Amino acid sequence: MAKLVKGMVYLPLILLAALICFPIFFAISGVVMSNWELKEYLGPVLGGMDGMASWSLFPKSPTLQSLIEVLMDSPQFFVMFWNSIKISLCILAGQTLFGVPAAWGLARFSFPGRNAVLTLYIVLMLMPFQVLMLPQYLVLNGAGLLDTHWAVILPAVFSTFPVFIMYRFFSSIPEEILEAARIDGAGSLRIFLHVGIPLGAAGIVSSGILGFLESWNMIEQPMTFLKTKSLWPLSLFLPEIGLADVGVGFAAAILMLVPALLIFLSGQEYLEQGIAAAALKG
Amino acid sequence: MNRGKLGKIAVLFLAVMLLFTVLSRAADQAGVAVVTTEKPENKMITHDVKATGKVVQKQNQAVVTEPDQRVKAIYVSQGQQVKKGELLFELDTTQLEEQILKQQQEMEKQKLQVEDARSQKDVSARQKASSQAGAAEQYSLSVNEANVQLSRAQQQLEDAKKELEVFRKSNGTTxxxxxxxxxxxxxxxxxxxxxxxxxxxxxxxxxxxxxxxxxxxxxxxxxxxxxxxxxxxxxxxxxxxxxxxxxxxxxxxxxxxxxxxxxxxxxxxxxxxxxxxxxxxxxxxxxxxxxxxxxxxxxxxxxxxxxxxxxxxxxxxxxxxxxxxxxxxxxxxxxxxxxxxxxxxxxxxxxxxxxxxxxxxxxxxxxxxxxxxxxxxxxxxxxxxxxxxxxxxxxxxxxxxxxxxxxxxxxxxxxxxxxxxxxxxxxxxxxxxxxxxxxxxxxxxxxxxxxxxxADARNAQSEKQLLANVKTAQQAYEDAAIAVNKAAVTAGRSVQEAGIPDASNSSDRSNEITYEQMELALKKLEKLKEDKGKVYAEADGVIMKINISTGEKTTDTTAILMADTSKGYSFTADITKEQEEYIGTGDMVTLTGGTKDQKLEELPVEAVTADEEDDSVYHVTVQIPEDTFSIGMTATMDFSKKSETYPISVPLSALHLDSKNQAYVLIPQEYDSIMGTEIKALKIGVTVLEKNESYAALAEGALSGQQEVIVSSDKAVDDGSRVRIAE
Structure with a gap:
């Protein structure tokens, strides 16, 4: 009886989970589908054909042609892939380099106007990109950085969001531990490096994962600041795809998912803490 | 899954991506055409016309002799040079004499025929005149006879009337x-x-x-x-x-x-x-x-x-x-x-x-x-x-x-x-x-x-009789008058028919003509007999063809065909229709030929004529000075025609034709792509002013003198193709 009740509870949950996972299945089945089959299903949406778009999770003639085409015949994909890797890693490094000390300073040092700065950070964090786009463009243009990767990297490096997440983690470190370190003769730098960073590692990692995902998926910034196509990240590859090579699009989407998935899996537990911390910010 | 494993997977993934990056780039570059480019040149277009032909005689001479003569001996052979007056061949005089005799006899017969025909014509003319005279006489006789009849009838009528009148007078009934x-x-x-x-x-x-x-x-x-x-x-x-x-x-x-x-x-x-x-x-x-x-x-x-x-x-x-x-x-x-x-x-x-x-x-x-x-x-x-x-x-x-x-x-x-x-x-x-x-x-x-x-019965009877006589005479007179007319018409018709000329008869003149022809043939035979049956060359020349053979009879066609060297030589060669556009009458050409590669320069072209059967072939004739080349020799003609200087000339390999037969060239153009700056071929339509086998002169405007043009490629290149310029 208890099993039956348990099963009745799981069934809707499984259905819901399947619904949520459908895009993943959609992408995976699209990769192994023939081009003609994809045209048949997606023609009404992408090719202007009559009728409604449909989908089948099990391809009629499975093939890896799309994947091979992406890997062997699309050097453009790899140019954009490495551009994305470069931009994401630079952003992560920058955030680590500048965001961690900033968060530590805001969390652990008391100075005049600290609350005002914190409020400014929160306000800036809440501003969407569309608001900041024009000021950023003007500044980058003035600095001569437009149409270079720095135009995308630098604004992201000094983003307020990771500082805010790390601020929460650093703030939660008990003052007694820092006092003990001071008593043991540790200076501020030593306390930051040997006490603050290890104890706030969860916050740093979770902000890193969130920062990577954000930079990996960013579309508006490269579209706005990068004119030269060879500088584009992978996120701009998919908009270039039409019905003729929609299979290539699916394969590229799956390949694009892989790094994000690996990052996510490696820092899953920190990410959960980070998201929880972010949820507390309001 | 621990982090170490995840890290390995991440590294492996990146390594694989790196590998495919290299592979895909290699594959991509393999499909790109490597091209060479050149800038248009400022140059003249030269048209070279080269053709091989033969030296031929300007005029042939046919040696003809009387037909049906037996050939006794032939003294020349094909290709032999002969001088004017040189003996060519000899005919059998015995048979010639027989033929002359036979011809004379035939002429005698023909002469008799001519005379017969003339005599016949005279007789016909006389007969004709006689029949005409006869018809005329017949006409006169018929008409006269009818008139006599008419006169008689008239006389009878008058007599009858007179008789009636006399009777009446005697009876007092006038x-x-x-x-x-x-x-x-x-x-x-x-x-x-x-x-x-x-x-x-x-x-x-x-x-x-x-x-x-x-x-x-x-x-x-x-x-x-x-x-x-x-x-x-x-x-x-x-x-x-x-x-x-x-x-x-x-x-x-x-x-x-x-x-x-x-x-x-x-x-x-x-x-x-x-x-x-x-x-x-x-x-x-x-x-x-x-x-x-x-x-x-x-x-x-x-x-x-x-x-x-x-x-x-x-x-x-x-x-x-x-x-x-x-x-x-x-x-x-x-x-x-x-x-x-x-x-x-x-x-x-x-x-x-x-x-x-x-x-x-x-x-x-x-x-x-x-x-x-x-x-x-x-x-x-x-x-x-x-x-x-x-x-x-x-x-x-x-x-x-x-x-x-x-x-x-x-x-x-x-x-x-x-x-x-x-x-x-x-x-x-x-x-x-x-x-x-x-x-x-x-x-x-x-x-x-x-x-x-x-009146009384007796007189009445007599008068009635007389009246009947008058009436009968009257009718007879009428008939006679009509008969006069008929006789004149009928006889007139005969006269007309006799006057119709006879059908023309030209047999006498025809016989005379035949006789004259025979006379002419006889004169020729006699001339041949005078020459003892020997036939001589009438001019200097080369024997081209011999149509007679010793012991056989001659025909009425050419016996020997001679190239008349006294009229000079000429060189003839065949050229194509394209070549014909550049060479014309009066152009100076160079001829090379002979065993020692003798070169004759500045020779004018005498004529360029189209072939009668194949309109894609033209014949060039060049007059050759005497004592240079000999008949039958092979020679090569060279001619070079230079155009004006064109500022934009490209190699012919750079010129392409599209499906509408419009000429175009391809130029390399850089463009921005995901792969960086790449080069593609861009189609530029051009107007060809002139071209030869290697260069084409283009009209200015579409192409500048500084614009590189794709002149060769290791793969097929068309508008939009990605190319790489060879270093």
């Missing part, structure tokens, strides 16, 4: 002058004359029709056989016909007093300016004149014309067929018979009325007749023209076939149709004249019968 009986007799006489005249006219019309039909048929046949002469002959025929008609018209109208017949025939005399009266040259003329004075002739004539309409119009309104003619003729006979049997039993009142009617109608009828006769000549001439024109029209469309029987029938029918009105009018006139004559006679007979019935 009719008073101007009395009823005399009037009736005069009327009778007039009607009789009118009848005779009408009958003669009918004969004349019938003859005319036959003549016109024959002429038209003859013309149709002649036109078919001698088409060109049709135009010339027609007017002659027409003229002769017209003349004949006129002559007959004159003869029977009595206007010509040249023949004996005319004296006894009818005469036309204008009387008092009111009307023409037809009379006989006898005693009745006066009586008729008296009657005329009593009757208002002019008034009656007007009335008659008004009632009947214009004579010409009347003719047009009434049509009679040939069948009708026969019927009418039959009717005439019947009427004549009836007339002779008519019993004289009428009362006295009717003849007087009848007399007035007849007398009044007699004159207009004759006036009408006069008009018709004069119209007839004109009508006939017109009709002759029409009839002759019909076969002429047939020949104009170029048909030279002889006309079929159906066509001839058609022609005959059309001629007869055209005369139908005239014939009908004449027939009607005869009929009317006969009827009137019968009525007048009947009236006279009735009057006389009545008169006699009141």
């Amino acid at each position: 009719p008073e002058t101007g009395g009823v009986e005399e009037t009736l007799e005069n009327t009778c006489q007039e009607k009789s004359d009118a009848y005779v005249l009408a009958q003669q006219e009918l004969n004349q019309v019938e003859w005319k029709i036959e003549n016109a039909v024959n002429t038209a048929l003859e013309n149709a046949k002649n036109a078919a056989s001698v088409n060109q002469l049709a135009g010339k002959k027609t007017p002659e025929t027409e003229g002769s016909l017209e003349n004949e008609n006129i002559s007959y018209g004159k003869t029977y109208a009595g206007e010509n007093d040249g023949t004996s017949a005319d004296d006894t025939l009818i005469d036309i005399e204008p009387e008092d300016g009111t009307a023409s009266l037809w009379t006989m040259e006898n005693t009745y003329t006066q009586s008729a004149g008296e009657i005329l004075e009593e009757v208002d002739t002019a008034g009656e004539a007007d009335a008659w014309i008004a009632a009947e309409g214009e004579p010409g119009t009347e003719k047009n309104e009434i049509l009679y067929s040939a069948d009708t003619l026969e019927l009418i003729e039959d009717d005439n006979n019947v009427t004549a018979n009836t007339e002779s049997q008519l019993p004289p039993t009428e009362n006295a009142a009717e003849p007087i009325i009848s007399l007035e009617t007849n007398a009044s109608s007699a004159l207009p009828e004759e006036t009408d007749l006069d008009l018709i006769i004069s119209d007839d000549n004109a009508d006939q001439t017109d009709n002759s023209n029409n009839n002759i024109a019909a076969p002429e029209t047939g020949t104009e469309d170029g048909t030279k076939q002889p006309p079929t029987q159906a066509e001839l029938d058609q022609i005959e029918k059309s001629v007869r149709d055209s005369y139908r009105q005239e014939l009908s009018a004449a027939q009607k006139k005869v009929e009317t004249a006969q009827k009137e004559k019968e009525e007048a006679e009947s009236a006279l007979a009735e009057y006389q019968q009545e008169k006699l019935s009141s």
Whole structure:
């Protein structure tokens, strides 16, 4: 009886989970589908054909042609892939380099106007990109950085969001531990490096994962600041795809998912803490 | 999954991505065409025309000899150079002599034939003249004989009348002058004359029709056989016909007093300016004149014309067929018979009325007749023209076939149709004249019968007998008058037929020509005999072809064909249509040939002509100076034509043609792509001003002098193709 009740509870949950996972299945089945089959299903949406778009999770003639085409015949994909890797890693490094000390300073040092700065950070964090786009463009243009990767990297490096997440983690470190370190003769730098960073590692990692995902998926910034196509990240590859090579699009989407998935899996537990911390910010 | 494993997977993933990055780039570059580029040059386009040909003679000379001669010896061989006067070959003189003798004999025979033909022609001419003279004599005899008959009949009539008059005088029953009986007799006489005249006219019309039909048929046949002469002959025929008609018209109208017949025939005399009266040259003329004075002739004539309409119009309104003619003729006979049997039993009142009617109608009828006769000549001439024109029209469309029987029938029918009105009018006139004559006679007979019935029986019987005699003599006279006309027509026809020329005979001239030809052939044979059968070269030359062989007989074709070296040599070569565009008459070319590669420079092109069979081939002829190349030698012609300087000239390999045959070049163009700056080929349409085998001159505008142009590629390149420029 208890099993039956348990099963009745799981069934809707499984259905819901399947619904949520459908895009993943959609992408995976699209990769192994023939081009003609994809045209048949997606023609009404992408090719202007009559009728409604449909989908089948099990391809009629499975093939890896799309994947091979992406890997062997699309050097453009790899140019954009490495551009994305470069931009994401630079952003992560920058955030680590500048965001961690900033968060530590805001969390652990008391100075005049600290609350005002914190409020400014929160306000800036809440501003969407569309608001900041024009000021950023003007500044980058003035600095001569437009149409270079720095135009995308630098604004992201000094983003307020990771500082805010790390601020929460650093703030939660008990003052007694820092006092003990001071008593043991540790200076501020030593306390930051040997006490603050290890104890706030969860916050740093979770902000890193969130920062990577954000930079990996960013579309508006490269579209706005990068004119030269060879500088584009992978996120701009998919908009270039039409019905003729929609299979290539699916394969590229799956390949694009892989790094994000690996990052996510490696820092899953920190990410959960980070998201929880972010949820507390309001 | 621990982090270490995840890290390895991440590293592996990146390594794989790195590997595929390299592989995909390598694959991508393998598909890119490597091209070489050049800048357009400022240069001239040179057209080189090179062709190999042969040296040939400018003129050939054919050595021809008499056919059917046996060749004794040939002293030259093919390719041999000969001088003027050099012995070429020799013929067998024995056979030549035989042939000369045979030819002389043949000529003798031909000469005899010529003479025979001439003699035959003379005989024919004499026979022709004789038959013409005979026909003319026959004509004269027939007409004379008929005239004699007429004179006799007239004499008999007069005798009968005199006898009647004497009888009456003796009985005291002489009719008073101007009395009823005399009037009736005069009327009778007039009607009789009118009848005779009408009958003669009918004969004349019938003859005319036959003549016109024959002429038209003859013309149709002649036109078919001698088409060109049709135009010339027609007017002659027409003229002769017209003349004949006129002559007959004159003869029977009595206007010509040249023949004996005319004296006894009818005469036309204008009387008092009111009307023409037809009379006989006898005693009745006066009586008729008296009657005329009593009757208002002019008034009656007007009335008659008004009632009947214009004579010409009347003719047009009434049509009679040939069948009708026969019927009418039959009717005439019947009427004549009836007339002779008519019993004289009428009362006295009717003849007087009848007399007035007849007398009044007699004159207009004759006036009408006069008009018709004069119209007839004109009508006939017109009709002759029409009839002759019909076969002429047939020949104009170029048909030279002889006309079929159906066509001839058609022609005959059309001629007869055209005369139908005239014939009908004449027939009607005869009929009317006969009827009137019968009525007048009947009236006279009735009057006389009545008169006699009141006299005593014996005298009455005698007078009746005498009257019957007069009537019989009258009829005999009428028949004789008609017979005169018929005899003249029939005999005239014979004269005309005798005058038709014989078919042309050219056998005598033909024989003469044959004789002349034989004479010419004999002279040639004798000349050959004089030369002892030896044939010499008439000019310096090279023997090209020998068509005779020793021991065989010669033919009438060329015996030996010689290249006449005295006229010089020329070089001929075949060039293509494209080459022909650059070389023309007067261009200076260089010839290279001979065993030592002798070079002749600055030789002018004499002619460039198209091949008669293949229009893509042209022949170039170049005159060669004497004593340079020899006949049959192979030589190479070189010619170079330079154009003006063009600022934009590209190698021909850079020029492409699209599907619409429009010329274009491809230029490399850099563009921004995901892979960085890449190069693609861009199509630029150009106008080709001139080109040769290696370069093309382009019009300025589309391409600048500094623009690199793709001139070669290791792969097929088209508009939009990615390329890489070779270093």
